[in-house]
Amino acid sequence: MINNINIQEKIFSVDIRNFEALVFEIFNIQYAQNPVYKEYVDYLKIIPSKIQNIQSIPFLPIEFFKTHEVKTGNWKEEHVFRSSGTTGQTNSQHFIKDLQLYEDSFVNGFEHFFGKTSHYQFVGLLPSYLERNDASLVYMIDGLMEKSGQKAKYFYLYDFENCASTLEILKENGKTIFLTGVTFALLDFIEKHKIDLNNHIVLETGGMKGRRKEIIRSDLHQQLKAAFNLKTIHGEYGMTELLSQAYSKADGIFECPPWMKILIRDPLDPFDVSFDSKKGAINVIDLCNLHSCSFIATQDLGQLYNNGTFEVSGRMDNSALRGCNLMY
Numbered sequence: 001m002i003n004n005i006n007i008q009e010k011i012f013s014v015d016i017r018n019f020e021a022l023v024f025e026i027f028n029i030q031y032a033q034n035p036v037y038k039e040y041v042d043y044l045k046i047i048p049s050k051i052q053n054i055q056s057i058p059f060l061p062i063e064f065f066k067t068h069e070v071k072t073g074n075w076k077e078e079h080v081f082r083s084s085g086t087t088g089q090t091n092s093q094h095f096i097k098d099l100q101l102y103e104d105s106f107v108n109g110f111e112h113f114f115g116k117t118s119h120y121q122f123v124g125l126l127p128s129y130l131e132r133n134d135a136s137l138v139y140m141i142d143g144l145m146e147k148s149g150q151k152a153k154y155f156y157l158y159d160f161e162n163c164a165s166t167l168e169i170l171k172e173n174g175k176t177i178f179l180t181g182v183t184f185a186l187l188d189f190i191e192k193h194k195i196d197l198n199n200h201i202v203l204e205t206g207g208m209k210g211r212r213k214e215i216i217r218s219d220l221h222q223q224l225k226a227a228f229n230l231k232t233i234h235g236e237y238g239m240t241e242l243l244s245q246a247y248s249k250a251d252g253i254f255e256c257p258p259w260m261k262i263l264i265r266d267p268l269d270p271f272d273v274s275f276d277s278k279k280g281a282i283n284v285i286d287l288c289n290l291h292s293c294s295f296i297a298t299q300d301l302g303q304l305y306n307n308g309t310f311e312v313s314g315r316m317d318n319s320a321l322r323g324c325n326l327m328y
Helices: 004-013 019-033 035-043 099-114 136-148 160-170 183-192 217-228
Strands: 079-082 093-096 120-125 176-181 201-204 234-237 246-248 260-266 269-274 278-286 295-304 310-315
Touching: 004 019, 004 099, 019 035, 099 136, 099 246, 120 136, 120 160, 120 183, 160 176, 160 183, 176 183, 183 201, 183 217, 201 217, 260 295, 269 278, 278 310
Parallel strands: 120 176, 176 201, 201 234
Antiparallel strands: 079 093, 234 246, 260 269, 260 278, 278 295, 295 310
């Protein structure tokens, strides 16, 4: 069985020198203890002992989270995260053995990019935790609010008047506002309110949920920058099937925390996987998926750059539309 404490300590202290060794340690554990992943690897007739590099590790198609319980080991879940979806769509389920691991991931990941949570006042244009306690994004923002020590939980999916009033009040408190919203809610909000959030942060997580016509990111960010008087709009890349997040501080260019890596595969050849700078379908290594599967082949398309940053350009044509895209 997995030595949770030992491996989890390794995850959050991993760096470029020992990343590959930890990847193979987790791969071998998951091949041995995850029946779904083992069956998939065996079906491909891949012999784990003959894998020579990370690119050759099999990446589990993300659709398996819709049809199977993807678990490494035999345990009763502490929680289940579910994706939102359109009517008639099968939603993904991510069975969580240890919520503390997810909390450690999103707090460490946030502070890696933005500094201490105590420097911020978090506001969400999202469902509240009471409305969507199975949404990993909502759980994360709720947890960041708790970690920051702020006195109230500010969630306003449709109550734009109160959200605007709260933002104006928080501007006087001396802390940086960190406003996180799904795209359709941010666009709905700025149709009614223009608030100067210069020197604060607005982060959009994607997602129209059929509410609006899709628009390209540059146009979206231009509208948001004008409405909030900001020079840049931040972004977040994550999903129900992952326990880690990548963040963009400008221009839709995302960066991963040290325990998460992006690879690119040829959309027409899923076994042509590379760390090289190129365009294609996105594969993700998320070492925090310790108890599910750390090697996920997504249906997202993007561009990987030589410095390890990446851009998301869309979805594969044959993939199901997410109900709220990145709103897990």
